[in-house]
Amino acid sequence: xxxxxxxxxxxxxxxxxxxxxxxxxxxxxxxxxxxxxxxxxxxxxxxxxxxxxxxxxxxxxxxxxxxxxxxxxxxxxxxxxxxxxxxxxxxxxxxxxxxxxxxxxxxxxxxxxxxxxxxxxxxxxxxxxxxxxxxxxxxxxxxxxxxxxxxxxxxxxxxxxxxxxxxxxxxxxxxxxxxxxxxxxxxxxxxxxxxxxxxxxxxxxxxxxxxxxxxxxxxxxxxxxxxxxxxxxxxxxxxxxxxxxxxxxxxxxxxxxxxxxxxxxxxxxxxxxxxxxxxxxxxxxxxxxxxxxxxxxxxxxxxxxxxxxxxxxxxxxxxxxxxxxxxxxxxxxxxxxxxxxxxxxxxxxxxxxxxxxxxxxxxxxxxxxxxxxxxxxxxxxxxxxxxxxxxxxxxxxxxxxxxxxxxxxxxxxxxxxxxxxxxxxxxxxxxxxxxxxxxxxxxxxxxxxxxxxxxxxxxxxxxxxxxxxxxxxxxxxxxxxxxxxxxxxxxxxxxxxxxxxxxxxxxxxxxxxxxxxxxxxxxxxxxxxxxxxxx
Ligand code: F6P
Numbered sequence: 251x252x253x254x255x256x257x258x259x260x261x262x263x264x265x266x267x268x269x270x271x272x273x274x275x276x277x278x279x280x281x282x283x284x285x286x287x288x289x290x291x292x293x294x295x296x297x298x299x300x301x302x303x304x305x306x307x308x309x310x311x312x313x314x315x316x317x318x319x320x321x322x323x324x325x326x327x328x329x330x331x332x333x334x335x336x337x338x339x340x341x342x343x344x345x346x347x348x349x350x351x352x353x354x355x356x357x358x359x360x361x362x363x364x365x366x367x368x369x370x371x372x373x374x375x376x377x378x379x380x381x382x383x384x385x386x387x388x389x390x391x392x393x394x395x396x397x398x399x400x401x402x403x404x405x406x407x408x409x410x411x412x413x414x415x416x417x418x419x420x421x422x423x424x425x426x427x428x429x430x431x432x433x434x435x436x437x438x439x440x441x442x443x444x445x446x447x448x449x450x451x452x453x454x455x456x457x458x459x460x461x462x463x464x465x466x467x468x469x470x471x472x473x474x475x476x477x478x479x480x481x482x483x484x485x486x487x488x489x490x491x492x493x494x495x496x497x498x499x500x501x502x503x504x505x506x507x508x509x510x511x512x513x514x515x516x517x518x519x520x521x522x523x524x525x526x527x528x529x530x531x532x533x534x535x536x537x538x539x540x541x542x543x544x545x546x547x548x549x550x551x552x553x554x555x556x557x558x559x560x561x562x563x564x565x566x567x568x569x570x571x572x573x574x575x576x577x578x579x580x581x582x583x584x585x586x587x588x589x590x591x592x593x594x595x596x597x598x599x600x601x602x603x604x605x606x607x608x609x610x611x612x613x614x615x616x617x618x619x620x621x622x623x624x625x626x627x628x629x630x631x632x633x634x635x636x637x638x639x640x641x642x643x644x645x646x647x648x649x650x651x652x653x654x655x656x657x658x659x660x661x662x663x664x665x666x667x668x669x670x671x672x673x674x675x676x677x678x679x680x681x682x683x684x685x686x687x688x689x690x691x692x693x694x695x696x697x698x699x700x701x702x703x704x705x706x707x708x709x710x711x712x713x714x715x716x717x718x719x720x721x722x723x724x725x726x727x728x729x730x731x732x733x734x735x736x737x738x739x740x741x742x743x744x745x746x747x748x749x750x751x752x753x754x755x756x757x758x759x760x761x762x763x764x765x766x767x768x769x770x771x772x773x774x775x776x777x778x779x780x781x782x783x784x785x
Contacts, residue, residue: 252313254306255565255609261303262566269706270298270672285550287542289721290714290728292552294559296672297639297708303566307558308548310739316554319738324544326352326505330745331602337745338503339510339730343536343723352505360503361514368500368518369526371480375443376416376525383474388417388443392433393519394463395447396423396455399482401590402512402726403447403519405583406532409722412580412649413524417443421519422463425455430462439470439478446481447516449508451488454754460492482515507745509590510730528719535723543731553728557735559710563639564613564736567708573631574617576643577664578717584643585617588729595733595744602743611740617641621663632670632703640709642668643725647716664711674705 273279274295283295283304299307311317322329326336336352342361349356374380378387393403400423407419422433444463448456467475480498481489484506489499500515512520513536521529539553548554563569574585596612618626620642631640644664648657680701681694689697712728714721737744760776763769766784769777 252310254310254313258303258306258310258562258566261300261306265298265300265303268298268300270296270708271706273298273300285552285555287552289538289724290552290712292555293711293713294555296668297559297562297710298567298706299559299562303562304549304558307562308554310561311548311554311558311735314739314741316548316557316735316738320544320734323734324540326350326357330507330743332743332746332748333504335745336505337507337510338505339507339513340536340540340727342502342506342513343533343540343727345534345537352503357503357505364500364502364515368515368521369529371498371500372416372518372521372526375522382441382443383471383477384440386441389441390420390437391417391443391445391519391522392420392422392437392463393445393447394422394456394459395445395482395516396425396453397590397594398508398511399447399449399453399456399516401583401587402509403517405581405587406512406517406520406722406726407523408583409578409580409717410520410524410528410532410719413528413719415525415528416522419519419523422459423455425458427462430459430466434463434466439467442467442478444479445518446479446489446492446494447483447518449484449502449506449511449516451481451483451485451492454757464492480518482518508747509594512726524719531719532723535718535720535725536727537723538720539724539727539731543727553731554735556710556728556732557739559639560613560732560736561739563708564611565609567637567639568610569613569637569639570610571614571616571636571638573623573638573640574615574643575620575623575640575667576617577620577660578643578645579619580717581643582619584619585615588617589615591729592733594747594750596737596740596742597749598737598740598742598744601741607740607742609740611742612736620667621660624663624667628667631707632674637707640668640671640707642709642711644711644713645716645721646713649716668709668711670703671707671709672705674703674707675701677702 279295282301283299284291284293323337324340326338328334328336330337341350341357347358350358375388382388400421404421420433422429444467446456446460464475467478471478476493476495479494481494482500483489484502484504486499486501500518502514506514513533517529543551543553574588576584592615593612598611599607601607631638642664644661650656677698680698683701684694684697733744763780769780
């Protein structure tokens with residue numbers, strides 16, 4: 251049992267008096283509280299972690315056996331104990347040919363075969379070798395999936411817009427018919443390929459959307475619907491039941507978790523959009539981060555450090571959320587993607603062996619791209635009573651050289667926000683501003699207090715050269731491993747998701763009541779709501 255927790259808490263008690271800004275009196279701070287690879291600078295110097303706290307955090311990672319747990323994952327051990335599964339999304343991006351044995355079988359060959367099949371299919375669609383039923387080229391691809399079968403591909407496809415060379419990709423996820431209607435509106439079924447993506451192929455939202463999309467296709471192309479379909483799933487029987495031709499089905503194994511699945515067949519829309527070559531670059535990025543995670547010493551290991559800063563903020567400072575703030579419009583879906591990755595993985599309340607946790611686990615993850623967020627919720631970040639550590643992401647270069655002024659403004663704003671959060675503004679400074687504005691008497695004090703910023707609010711910045719497929723692959727793998735490190739320290743299973751089950755079961759029971767059956771055994775609130783919602 252580690253005594254690092256109590257020592258970290260002691261450190262924090264004494265840290266209450268130290269402002270983040272004052273830590274920069276140490277002119278070497280940036281050398282110790284940042285880490286660099288050839289692509290990334292992870293700057294966590296604008297937190298109130300000092301030398302002692304950092305050393306304790308690293309010891310905490312050692313004491314909780316993060317390294318051994320990491321190796322168990324990469325080796326294919328069944329670390330997802332409640333589902334008795336290995337966790338091997340990392341194998342999807344490995345170019346390694348060393349056998350990787352799961353349940354007595356080497357899984358490497360199968361991964362490469364599926365990847366090659368995806369590539370042939372994408373190339374054939376992109377080049378027009380595979381055509382729609384009427385002989386036209388596919389101009390649009392619609393991915394139907396939800397959760398991990400939607401968020402990853404939707405996020406990455408948008409992030410890599412400058413690399414699009416294939417058909418336009420669209421995503422339908424919500425069971426709300428509005429999503430299907432608005433996405434299909436304006437699309438021509440005669441030129442549309444629909445990918446039905448579901449690991450289980452039982453998810454009610456995806457199955458419902460798939461059936462409606464099939465009707466839409468049938469109305470447009472008649473009996474040739476199968477020519478307009480492809481599927482991604484671990485269940486080849488269920489895809490066959492839906493009439494999807496086996497050559498158009500891309501399977502994967504149960505050791506790829508839904509929220510970690512965009513590296514394999516679930517990434518088909520990404521590959522459709524950016525082409526196989528760029529998709530391989532994306533995988534190479536993931537692999538580069540895996541190698542870094544496995545080999546860099548903890549003190550220079552990006553996922554480990556990002557995880558440890560997360561632990562400091564969650565368990566020691568007791569901040570209940572983290573804000574993901576990409577200064578990149580194309581990373582607009584990153585916060586939503588990380589919500590699933592982080593909250594579905596680490597939103598747990600018992601340890602791996604079923605004991606109630608004695609400390610907090612995963613925080614609430616939220617965010618929006620900058621600079622839009624600045625004009626929405628940054629007020630609270632700067633002056634609210636809650637502190638939410640801010641995590642900024644910013645590229646040195648954009649993809650719009652003709653709009654350099656925009657990117658310069660983006661960078662200046664990103665840097666200004668982390669600086670403002672740290673520096674704040676004192677009452678005396680605010681007073682001077684209010685005086686300059688012409689206030690005096692009792693109004694002077696009132697006006698000055700509104701302009702005070704407490705400062706010393708923590709942030710992390712991840713800076714990188716440009717959002718390429720290779721860099722995006724690294725960013726996603728970085729966050730995956732950060733979640734792993736935090737989960738390993740908390741001793742929870744980051745790879746199951748039992749918390750989503752109860753709502754699904756109750757929805758199934760409620761469906762007949764929504765359709766008019768008597769509300770049997772329901773509480774007064776639910777009964778009244780059912781009545782109000784009856785049509
Ligand atoms: O409800 C949660 C969940 O199981 C996620 O973990 C998963 O990504 C999502 O549903 C979709 O599941 P499937 O790919 O099986 O349709």
